[in-house]
Amino acid sequence: MSDLYFTTDLFSQFDRLHQQMAALFGGNPSSIRTDRLSAFPQVNVGTTDDTIEIVAFAPGIDPKQLEVSIDKGLLTIAGERPSAARADGEATRLYARERFSGQFRRVIELPQHADPDRVEARYLNGCLSISVGKRESSKPRAITVQ
Incomplete structure (x- = not known):
């Protein structure tokens, strides 16, 4: 038998503390409707040998x-x-909004090796693709041994 005895359920106290901390610091949203902290537009950033792709x-x-x-x-x-407007011009009272406007x-x-003079941007099918060239000095090169 243990000499340790708690008058309350320790795990429920930890759960309550966790909920209070989540509320204090923003926590994780329980659904997309409560996620107001996400940035728009969402981006992917990657790299190739010659460019940085966004x-x-x-x-x-x-x-x-x-x-x-x-x-x-x-x-x-x-x-x-722009916000999506109804065709008939009638105002809508929203109870959930998932689309940013x-x-x-x-x-x-x-990165430091990005060349601001070599930038291309194009918009197609709702995606803005930006390609930033890398400086020549940052690209890998083979050195011949003599």
Whole structure:
């Protein structure tokens, strides 16, 4: 028999503490409807031997409304996504909103070997694809031994 005896259930106390900490620091959302902290547009960042590839998933945006710029090693994607309006003009009282609308700005720090003079951007099927070239000095090269 154990000499240790708790007057309350220790695990329920830990669970209550965990819930309070999650509420204090934002916690994990229980569903997509409560996730207000996620950034828009969502991005994938990758690299090839010659380029840094960024894909921003931004459906429903007029490509002319997108602004892409590079300054001091920071790539900025900005624009505005209009809210979906009903055809008959009647206002809708929402009880859940999963689609972001409004102005946005994403800033992505690029590696030091990114060349800001070699940038291409294209928008196709709701995806903004940005390709940033790498500086020649950062590319791997073979050295011949003499």
